[in-house]
Amino acid sequence: MHEGSGGNPVLRDIDLIGIASNLGGPNPGAADGPEILRESIQVELRQTGLATHWRDTLYPEPGEPASALANLAVRTARRVAASIAEGNFPLVLGGDHSCAIGTWRGVLAAIGQRPFGLVWIDAHCDAHTPDTSPTGRLHGMPLAALLGHGHAPLVGQGGLLDPARVALVGVRSAEPEERALLARLGVRVFGMDEVRRDGLGSVLAAARAIACPDGVSPWGLTMDVDALDPREAPGVGVPAAGGLRPTDMVAALRAWRGDAALQAFEIAEFDPQYDVDGRTAHWVREMACALLAPSQEQLTALEARYGARNYAPLPVVLSRGKACWVWDLDGRRYLDMMSAYSAVSFGHSHPRLLRALAEQAARLAVPSRAFRNDRLPLMMARLCKTTAMDRVLPMNTGAEAVETAIKAARKWAYTVKGVAAGQAEIIVCDGNFHGRTSTIVGFSSEAQYRFGFGPFAPGFRHIAFGDAAALKAAIGPNTAAFLCEPIQGEAGIRVAPKGWLAECARICREARVLLICDEVQTGLGRTGKILAAWHEGVRPDGVCLGKALGGGLLPVSAFLAREEVMGVFQPGDHGSTFGGNPLAAAVALEALAVLEEESLCERAAAMGAYLLERLKGLRHAAIVDVRGVGLLVGVELDPAIAEARPVAERLLARGVLTKDTHDTVLRFAPPLVVERAQIDLAVDTLAEVLNEFSPPVARAA
Incomplete structure (x- = not known):
């Protein structure tokens, strides 16, 4: 160059x-x-x-x-x-x-x-x-x-x-x-x-x-x-x-x-x-x-010169991946403890998913939804059966699925609940992350996500995450829905108190308010169950899925809902040229089959328990908290001892990939196919890196 x-x-x-x-x-x-x-x-x-x-x-x-x-x-x-x-x-x-x-x-x-x-x-x-x-x-x-x-x-x-x-x-x-x-x-x-x-x-x-x-x-x-x-x-x-x-x-x-x-x-x-x-x-x-x-x-220089500066990636250029491993251009191998925010839940280059992609791409890829195709109905049926939902509206990105959910909730409020036109409200949680569209960042509590992008759409109210009483107090006659993440990923892997989601479901049910769970990151096995909501026996009125649904190969998302909610849509109300295309449907269909046939929910539960055990076993002054469910785990650090970004950079230098979030938390969310030895490698490497910042805490006799 x-x-x-x-x-x-x-x-x-x-x-x-x-x-x-x-x-x-x-x-x-x-x-x-x-x-x-x-x-x-x-x-x-x-x-x-x-x-x-x-x-x-x-x-x-x-x-x-x-x-x-x-x-x-x-x-x-x-x-x-x-x-x-x-x-x-x-x-x-x-x-x-x-x-x-x-x-x-x-x-x-x-x-x-x-x-x-x-x-x-x-x-x-x-x-x-x-x-x-x-x-x-x-x-x-x-x-x-x-x-x-x-x-x-x-x-x-x-x-x-x-x-x-x-x-x-x-x-x-x-x-x-x-x-x-x-x-x-x-x-x-x-x-x-x-x-x-x-x-x-x-x-x-x-x-x-x-x-x-x-x-x-x-x-x-x-x-x-x-x-x-x-x-x-x-x-x-x-x-x-x-x-x-x-x-x-x-x-x-x-x-x-x-x-x-x-x-x-x-x-x-x-x-x-x-x-x-x-x-x-x-x-x-x-x-x-x-x-x-x-x-x-x-x-890196080309990206810096020609790309928008909307990301600050860690200093590595990846070129290929297999299962839980990725390689950079120089052939160095790294253990992936990020799995692309759950998009690569089934591991990189899963052979069954690659085969489904290649075979369908050679047949028919994108005819648009102006015509039916032979893959989408099969994917819809399997996805509804897998999630115990009634109907599905396919989209591409997680943000699109959330936008679809917002439209569905509002129209349901007007046409079914009887809210006056233009008055529907949706309750969201502080610390939420539902995407980056202008509507969605408008109800974010993160200042950077909002700055310079207004004016924002009205109709959203905020409550504290994990506070069921606050939800009950916020509901009014115009409330259409409560939109929440069962576990807040981008906020630092925040896990709500036990019983919170079940209580929220009860409150919504009694107030005739829709409970919509954004499970773009947590869904499809990440937490050890198909949906994170299932840990509390909750069947939401609507669910947003994405990331893992595309098998790590394509952007595939979906909004799923009960019959009453999805029934508000008529032809022409909503759609996407690429949403539901046969290529995406074929990959998603095979991803659902892999999820079931390889028992990945059960594997995530077992490996997640082991990951939490190993991380909680680290005695180090830099570690403030270890929290998570299944294979979605956060390690909160004391920034006075070790900030998360420098720790992530040193992990990278030692061959372990993870990412900091909110300056103080390291995310550990490997592909669901991760093995115990790989978890040991990641945790042992973290311990070595933290010891470079300060000595470990002495164990009690």
Whole structure:
């Protein structure tokens, strides 16, 4: 990434340049490598978000090999230099490794007189001259030519490398004459013994320090695929036993993502005729993406430049997830103790949900509600049966479900209860969080959520959370509904006194007021039951669901209600283009099946009890309270000892993801598939982090 006009961060476009030549090699197959890779490597690079273009495939012209190679090198150098001059990044896919002569002469031409270094990853030294080569093949001579030794047509056509800035890595098959030349010139060679002893990452870091000693001077990277272990990457013409593990290579290359000093990347000697199962092509693509995909720093800078500043995320960029684990762009693994505020209740990438998504997406995704589809009725029936409600109105986000509930309550008040037009009131709790639409933030008690967004819709009254007497006192003749969260999530995992919700249900029933429970976060197993309201035997008049209903894959929400409440809607009263689409319905239907068939409510109850036990067992001065139900738990901290945000950041650094809420509370709400060992890891890590702020409290004898 570099700075564009106006200081804007810009990712460099990738220019793919194919060199379809095997002039220097023993087998003709390597010449086919660039075209074999052409389409697939572009697809994978574009999936990383990079603008990728296939600029050229260069072919050798007829003639004697050394002369033909010299001609090809000149054309390659021009193409590479032009790419750099245009502000792009050349990714050269070569046939045999003799293409390196043109690639790096082009880079040298583009950078002018600036110092330049090269990291050369190869099983061989490629440092023969015509006098020392046992075969006379040119693919064993490109490094020598770039250092000024060898065929005159290859040596005398451009700039030369500084041997003090060249490092070879992975060498395990080389003749004494090559090693002698490199030693005489002062080129550093890292053999496999050093790789095995120190680790590939450390060796490559040392090699880069040689090529770019000041950290900012231009440098390049070239890789012969035969550097990899041929048992894992057999598609090469001259394999050498042993070699680098492809997984290690990919991991090491990630460390160089976003390196502004890196000028070009070259991959050579992929021979498709020996790659019968496609493994080698796979690793070539993986290596290209590992190095060239945007780095965490680049993506963070792009988001900061182009995104609205409405979030302050923790400093990590996640790229994939599985069950309770997520990984960042550098391949580091984290334990997810957040589950996206319950959206990922079934775990990341649940195979059944992925299959439902893929199969339905291939059939029919979004026809709109202007037409019926074959998934929505099945989802509606199962959701009503699961929640013991009468009818459902599907939407997309949790806030939409709450807005739907508000509309339903008001219309019920006017058309059923007989409240005068425009006078309906809804009672809400202090500390509520029901979404971020203008109507909803209008009845929030959080000053930041309201500031600057008025005027707000009237018709809402506030009471204290957990105070049934306050509810009774607030109800008047125009009261349509009481909207509440059984557990207040964003307020700090606030759990109401036992019996509160049941008493509220009784009060509402006697006053003919609707009880509407927002269970967007608490519903579908999070607290150990389908609905958190069920812990007190309460069947609400209306329920808002979301988050988990989409299986962690799609925004899917719903408002469910008794017949009398939902009956107020007529065609045209309310709707959503995407709400109830067959793709969302198929995923939600499978999510409900997974919830039941994998006994996730029961699992959440058991694992939640264990999580509470472990957290309450921590004796630390920083912990003020531990509270929660099922797998929705909050740890309140004393900000005089440890504020929640710095604790969350240190947990992140140790591989545990959670989030602070209201400055003093850490949320622990892992996927419902969490295991005891993972809970132990999270709690033990929390204890270690808190001990960094102050010593633990001594246990009583």
